[in-house]
Amino acid sequence: MASNDNDASAADGSGHDPVRIGIVSVSDRASRGVYADQGLPALRDWLTRALHNPIAFEPRLIPDEQADISAALIELVAAGCCLVLTTGGTGPALRDVTPEATLAVAHRQMPGFGEQMRQIGLRFVPTAILSRQVAVVRDRCLIINLPGQPKAIAETLEGLRDADGRPLVPGIFAAVPYCLDLIGGPYLETRDAVCKAFRPKGAVRATPA
Numbered sequence: 516m517a518s519n520d521n522d523a524s525a526a527d528g529s530g531h532d533p534v535r536i537g538i539v540s541v542s543d544r545a546s547r548g549v550y551a552d553q554g555l556p557a558l559r560d561w562l563t564r565a566l567h568n569p570i571a572f573e574p575r576l577i578p579d580e581q582a583d584i585s586a587a588l589i590e591l592v593a594a595g596c597c598l599v600l601t602t603g604g605t606g607p608a609l610r611d612v613t614p615e616a617t618l619a620v621a622h623r624q625m626p627g628f629g630e631q632m633r634q635i636g637l638r639f640v641p642t643a644i645l646s647r648q649v650a651v652v653r654d655r656c657l658i659i660n661l662p663g664q665p666k667a668i669a670e671t672l673e674g675l676r677d678a679d680g681r682p683l684v685p686g687i688f689a690a691v692p693y694c695l696d697l698i699g700g701p702y703l704e705t706r707d708a709v710c711k712a713f714r715p716k717g718a719v720r721a722t723p724a
C-alpha cells in the first residue's frame with residue numbers, strides 16, 4: 516500500500532511537493548581539480564528537466580574513498596533527502612568503491628535497479644557489464660549508483676528510444692516515483708517527454724490545477 520503521508524503543498528505554490536535531492540560525484544581526479552567535474556552538472560540538468568517538483572539540490576564532490584562516500588550518504592539522508600544519486604566509482608578498478616560504500620549504509624537493497632541499469636548500459640557499451648552499481652533504501656531515502664561517464668547518467672535514468680522517440684528500453688527513473696511513494700517520500704511528478712513515471716492506477720494523484 517502506497518503511503519503518501521508527506522502531502523505538504525509546494526513551497527512554490529505549484530501544488531507539487533518540494534523535494535531535497537542529494538547528488539554525489541565520486542571521482543579522484545575531478546575532486547583534485549585534474550579535470551572539471553561533469554557529474555554534478557549532468558545530474559542537476561537531468562533532474563531539473565525530468566521533474567515538475569521544486570528541487571533543493573545537495574551536491575557533494577568527493578574522492579573514491581569508501582569512508583568519505585558512506586559519510587556523505589548518511590549525512591544527506593539525515594538532511595532530509597528523499598533521493599540520492601551518485602555517479603562514478605562503480606567499476607572493477609581497485610579504487611572503485613561506491614557500491615561497497617552504498618551497501619554499508621543500506622537498510623534494504625533494491626536489486627532490480629542494478630539489474631535494469633546494466634541491461635540499459637549494455638545497449639550502449641559492452642563494458643556496461645563491468646559496472647557493479649547498486650540501489651538501496653536508507654530510512655525514507657532511495658540511493659542509486661550511476662556510472663561515472665557523464666553521458667551514462669541520462670542514458671541510465673532515461674533509457675533508450677527509437678528514431679521516433681518511442682521507448683526501446685525503459686530507464687530506471689520511471690520506477691523511482693512509485694518507490695518513493697512506498698517508502699513514505701514526497702510525490703514526484705515527471706515530465707513525460709523526458710521520463711514517463713509508472714504508478715499503478717490507485718497510486719496516481721490528481722494533477723495540481
Ligand SMILES: Nc1ncnc2c1ncn2[C@@H]1O[C@H](COP(=O)(O)OP(=O)(O)OP(=O)(O)O)[C@@H](O)[C@H]1O
Pocket residue numbers: 540541542543544545550551552553554555579602603604605606608610662663664665
Ligand atoms: N566527475 C567526472 N567528471 C568528468 N568526467 C568524469 C567524471 N567521472 C568520470 N569521468 C570520466 O568517465 C571515466 C570513467 O569514470 P570512472 O568513475 O571509472 O573514473 P576513474 O577512471 O576511476 O577516474 P576518476 O575517479 O579519477 O574520475 C573517467 O575516466 C573520466 O573520463
Ligand SMILES: Nc1nc2c(c(=O)[nH]1)N[C@H]1C(S)=C(S)[C@@H](COP(=O)(O)O)O[C@H]1N2
Pocket residue numbers: 602603604605606607611635636637639640642643644645646647661662663664666667670671
Ligand atoms: N549507460 C552506460 N553505462 C555504462 C557505461 C556507459 O558509457 N554508459 N560505461 C561502462 C563502463 S566503461 C564501466 S567501466 C562501468 C563502471 O564505470 P564507473 O567506474 O565510471 O562507475 O560502467 C559502465 N556502464
